[in-house]
Amino acid sequence: MEKEFDYLIIGQGLAGSILAYTLLEKGKKVLVLDEPKLQNCSKIAAGICNPITGRNLVRTWKSRELFTFLNDFYPKLEKQFNSNFFFSVPIYRPFQTLEQQQDWSAQEEKATEEVIYPKNPLFEKNVNEPLGGLLIKNGGHLRTDIFLEAIKKYLIEHNAYQEKLFDFDDLMLNDKATKESYQKVVYQDIKANHIIFCRGVLDKTNPFFDKLPIAPAKGEILHIDFDKIEENKSHQNQEMIRKLNQFILNKGCWLVPFKDKIIENNLNNKVNGLDENVITTFRTGSTYNHDDLTLKPTEEARQEIETKLKGVLNLDYQVTKQEVGIRPSTRTRYPLMGTHKDYPQMSIFNGFGAKGVSMIPYFANEFVEHLFNGKELDKILRVNKWLLK
């Protein structure tokens, strides 16, 4: 295997994968090192992209740019990898309070092509929506597990992936032994011009970037299934499950159908009665915990999610799995990226918190433009001000 690269990337979560892809597509020689046994929150993420978030239902930062980019990016990769992992799914947000509803009713002009304010409840039965809700058309869902496998296959095909635990003790940055390797990166038998850390929350203990305001947030998520419940065989419940297949429901917690495209296509062809192609497997969650950062699932989290779900959905289910991940959130609530002030051959691309799926494609492109052409990064993202502290 080739041992000299333009870029050495550490971590194959969404950040490392998409950055590596972006660099490879620009003709660079890239190697990604990843140890799959470590925590990787990308694998368990619900994969939701939502342009309107929070209690106040406001447009997320840079949502226009992010969504224009991602709606092109993921479908393009689906074609290229001949795989299905991205689904445009509207998000239905029943209003939680009268205040929220009145805010929207008072400003109906806020309704755009993206956001619809249906006057009548969408589900009528089984969903608690007495105040109606908002329908966000531009929502989406990435099957991160399928996506990460597809991109790993692509990296392997380009000799750009090695399963390996990166150890800082073996990193040499200022190897002055030869003029050529000065200001390059030497890691064991690998040489690169530049190293980029995409280790998610584990970069909190990165000795070069440990002053960055990474604020880990544990998240738990439940896999649930409607299939094994006897009363869900009734016509009414089956119609309800069919309808739930078409939305991401979001009120206090979210409920997302775990789709793949074969199912989606068949769904469009069937009109009456539930059949084996309707998805009964959903994911729901999630929790936020900044104190307990263990990777252990907890009873409290399960109860919290189930209480919220039962508050919005009147349909029985079985919990089939509970998963945990630690989000690389930041105290600034913005991602972090840039090159180290003392080591021009070292950068970091991290801090995507709870919005990696929508943010990473756009920012990978911005960051590559920054590395290649010196395009200025938004001030809020830059890392060097933290390194001076």
Ligand SMILES: Cc1cc2nc3c(=O)[nH]c(=O)nc-3n(C[C@H](O)[C@H](O)[C@H](O)COP(=O)(O)OP(=O)(O)OC[C@H]3O[C@@H](n4cnc5c(N)ncnc54)[C@H](O)[C@@H]3O)c2cc1C
């Ligand atoms: C419960 C939950 C639900 C979520 N839902 C959503 C959602 O719906 N939508 C959304 O946009 N985001 C969601 N997120 C957030 C999303 O998961 C993150 O934004 C994103 O995955 C961060 O990706 P990352 O690549 O930075 O980190 P990670 O996915 O954690 O990847 C880091 C990688 O670095 C590797 N690594 C670390 N150290 C080393 C080392 N020394 N050597 C080799 N490899 C190393 C790890 O093995 C891992 O593969 C959710 C998160 C959680 C926990």
